[in-house]
Amino acid sequence: MYLHGTSTINEKGHLTIGGCDVTALKAEFGTPLYIVDEALIRERARQYTDAFKASGLNFQVAYASKAFCVMAMCCIAEEEGLSLDVVSDGELYTALQAGFPAHRIHFHGNNKTPDEIAMALDANIGCFVVDNFFELHILNDMAKERGVSVKILLRVTPGVEAHTHEYISTGQTDSKFGFDIGNGTALEAIKQAQDAEGLELLGVHSHIGSQIFEVEGFQMAVARVAAFAADVKQQFGIEFTVVNLGGGFGIRYIEGDTPLHVSEYVKAITDAVKTNFSAIYNALPEIWVEPGRSIVGDAGTTLYSVGSIKDIPGVRKYVAVDGGMTDNPRPALYESQYEAVLANRAAEEPAEVVSIAGKCCESGDMLIWDVNLPRVNHDDLLAVSCTGAYNYAMASNYNRIRKPAVVFVKDGQSDLVVKRESHDNIIGNDVIPARLAKQEVHQ
Numbered sequence: 001m002y003l004h005g006t007s008t009i010n011e012k013g014h015l016t017i018g019g020c021d022v023t024a025l026k027a028e029f030g031t032p033l034y035i036v037d038e039a040l041i042r043e044r045a046r047q048y049t050d051a052f053k054a055s056g057l058n059f060q061v062a063y064a065s066k067a068f069c070v071m072a073m074c075c076i077a078e079e080e081g082l083s084l085d086v087v088s089d090g091e092l093y094t095a096l097q098a099g100f101p102a103h104r105i106h107f108h109g110n111n112k113t114p115d116e117i118a119m120a121l122d123a124n125i126g127c128f129v130v131d132n133f134f135e136l137h138i139l140n141d142m143a144k145e146r147g148v149s150v151k152i153l154l155r156v157t158p159g160v161e162a163h164t165h166e167y168i169s170t171g172q173t174d175s176k177f178g179f180d181i182g183n184g185t186a187l188e189a190i191k192q193a194q195d196a197e198g199l200e201l202l203g204v205h206s207h208i209g210s211q212i213f214e215v216e217g218f219q220m221a222v223a224r225v226a227a228f229a230a231d232v233k234q235q236f237g238i239e240f241t242v243v244n245l246g247g248g249f250g251i252r253y254i255e256g257d258t259p260l261h262v263s264e265y266v267k268a269i270t271d272a273v274k275t276n277f278s279a280i281y282n283a284l285p286e287i288w289v290e291p292g293r294s295i296v297g298d299a300g301t302t303l304y305s306v307g308s309i310k311d312i313p314g315v316r317k318y319v320a321v322d323g324g325m326t327d328n329p330r331p332a333l334y335e336s337q338y339e340a341v342l343a344n345r346a347a348e349e350p351a352e353v354v355s356i357a358g359k360c361c362e363s364g365d366m367l368i369w370d371v372n373l374p375r376v377n378h379d380d381l382l383a384v385s386c387t388g389a390y391n392y393a394m395a396s397n398y399n400r401i402r403k404p405a406v407v408f409v410k411d412g413q414s415d416l417v418v419k420r421e422s423h424d425n426i427i428g429n430d431v432i433p434a435r436l437a438k439q440e441v442h443q
């Protein structure tokens with residue numbers, strides 16, 4: 001069994017995380033439950049900042065909050081000195097309500113609405129990552145109306161296809177994101193940004209995909225961006241002060257996944273920046289990155305209770321848990337694979353191969369196909385690891401299933417950071433028009 005972060009097995013054979021016995025967490029908070037190893041998040045954040053400090057370059061590490069955006073997480077990002085990347089008014093609102101400093105917030109997205117832009121301008125956020133001409137124009141108009149100058153990066157697509165799932169790779173030419181370098185669109189965007197009175201162009205942004213295990217894609221992206229920077233300098237006489245190389249650094253979900261240490265990704269990027277940009281610039285640009293998954297992914301564990309078990313002799317044994325695709329849609333969306341342990345008998349040897357089913361009315365609601373576990377019984381606890389990124393963030397209420405609670409654990413202490421949804425939360429926004437209302441509903 002793979003134990004990482006602060007996870008251990010105690011003398012009772014129970015899985016513990018952050019010094020907390022998960023059976024006690026189940027008793028206090030119920031299941032399904034997202035358990036977050038706070039120390040591991042902080043360690044990952046520091047791995048980034050330490051690696052950048054070692055590079056000698058000026059930098060910002062912006063946590064990509066889309067991976068897991070709740071107020072307590074914004075507080076941790078703030079305490080660790082990270083900046084924050086948001087992609088919607090909801091993420092922006094969460095960050096601002098958590099007291100995250102607005103000047104360290106970067107606003108992303110390929111279709112920011114005028115309302116979202118207005119909200120971000122009102123909050124005086126640090127930077128917009130402009131994705132397309134429509135946004136460039138409305139942002140400029142809105143900035144001029146307010147008499148302000150807005151700092152921007154232009155998102156460019158460098159033409160790099162990272163080796164990852166098609167739906168999570170973004171740096172190639174055929175992408176809904178950004179201005180293409182290859183076909184001249186990015187150069188045109190620079191021209192328009194330079195002419196825009198309400199905008200202050202800091203530089204460019206490139207993001208090549210997610211869950212990437214090699215450095216070559218990042219090195220290639222740096223080289224393409226640098227070649228583009230050289231063209232920009234030649235044509236417009238400007239040097240970027242900021243180059244943002246996005247996120248996408250991979251993590252270990254299952255045996256056989258081979259991510260690099262955070263410091264290796266950072267070193268590859270900063271070395272490539274030094275090599276490519278020292279040839280064209282007098283001063284090296286400030287380097288920003290936007291890790292999401294690699295900050296929170298392996299810090300998350302989802303705890304489930306086992307319910308029904310269906311054995312089809314000679315075919316398969318289905319073990320159903322009290323959650324599923326509503327709290328973790330990634331297996332259904334990307335065929336993502338996960339590991340699991342029987343958390344209340346974590347020291348026992350595996351005795352059978354079972355498949356873990358969710359409780360939704362969908363045959364595709366399977367969390368894990370074929371996992372080796374001790375003999376599983378009703379009411380056992382199953383812990384699925386590495387669910388910190390894009391799980392709570394992508395959770396849904398399909399089948400009107402309530403979203404689980406989230407608890408941070410550290411040094412034997414457990415703190416509820418998101419309450420389990422109530423039945424009233426589920427119907428909270430429903431309205432019965434008067435013509436449909438039964439008399440008694442109004443009484």
Ligand SMILES: Cc1ncc(COP(=O)(O)O)c(C=O)c1O
Pocket residue numbers: 064067085108170207209210211246247248249290291292293294389
């Ligand atoms: C622009 C941008 N930045 C950062 C991220 C974070 O990626 P990851 O969670 O893989 O680090 C993403 C998601 O892929 C993204 O689209």
Ligand SMILES: N[C@@H](CCCC[NH3+])C(=O)O
Pocket residue numbers: 066168210211330389390
């Ligand atoms: N949501 C995806 C990653 C998308 C990253 C955002 N651009 C995942 O779960 O892996």
